[in-house]
Amino acid sequence: MIHWYTLRPRMSMMNILKWFFRFFVIYAKLSKYEFWLIEVMFIRHVVSVEGIRVDLKKIEAILDWKQLRNVTELQSFLGLAGYYQRFVERFSLIAAFSTKLLCKNASFVWANDQQSSFEKLESVLTKAPILIQPETGKEFVVYSNASHTILSFVLMQVGKHKGNYLIYDLELVAIVFDFKIWRHYLYSERCMIYTNHESLKYLITQKELNLRQHRWIELLKDYDCKIKYHPSKANMVANTLSQISMFEL
Structure with missing residues (x-):
């Protein structure tokens, strides 16, 4: 293609x-x-000039699914629905009541919580957004946040319409971690990093660093990035993600 x-x-x-x-x-x-062609089917996705969207034929199959009666049927449903999970915000949370039935020694009891989860997934998949490909040469924006149990980060681009570490190290490792995850997007591209830890603005020029911080800075030097302070109240997406428990994620 x-x-x-x-x-x-x-x-x-x-x-x-x-x-x-x-x-x-x-x-x-x-x-x-x-x-x-203005659009083409590619690996169960529809790729067009607008971006990438779900295959409506697959969504119709999900909508036609009858009430699940056993673990095998549940695995089949979650397998198909999960294929499009990147189109659904908080997919893991929506499917949580259903996935609990897949745990070892769990009894298969299809109650109201499971039915609500099932219907919610059907609903959100029919309204799944179109995912737009990132544009090379256009500045990326990274929002990061961290707690003692969660590292959260969000990679964005300006659209056509506008545990044992100290908190300093936690915020820094969140930045380093998202660069490792999104290296294929961010390498050789200009990037602005927003964090709610103000002292990280002076990270590169700081004289006294421990070995771990030195190692992380060496990694960041491979990227064309700048760090800016962004208060927690304004950093809603990454800040909210870092408050979710590890089980929920």
Whole structure:
């Protein structure tokens, strides 16, 4: 699958492909190819000029699902619904009552809580948003927060419409952790980091650092990033995530 926003790069790539096939004596079957599509089905997702969305045919299968009667049926349902969990905010929390039935030695009792969880998942999947691909060359924004049990971080881009560590180390490790997770997005891109620990603004210029902090700073030096202070009250997304218990996540 080859994608470009404008026609000219597409034509250039077509010429490259033709040369490649000719040079290596590769024969292409035209019936296997489609050109100039505005959307395409790819690995159970619909990819279009707008972004990535769920396959409505799969969602119809979820809506047609009857009440679950045993663990096998529950596993099948959660397997299909879970495939699209990145489209659903707080998917794990919504499915929590159902997933408890999959625990070892748990009795399968389909009560009101499980039915509500089941119906809620059906509802939110039919309203799943379109996920927009990040734009290279456009500044990323990272919001991070930490507690003694949770590291939380949110990766954003400006849209078309606008346990044993000290708290200082906890906030710093949250930043380092999100850079490891999102390295494929953030490496070689400009990035602004917002944290609710004000002293982290002076992290790079700080003279006295322990070995652990030195190691983390060396990792951050691989990125074009700046750290800015952002009060907890204003940092609602990451701050809320860090208050959720590990079981809920």
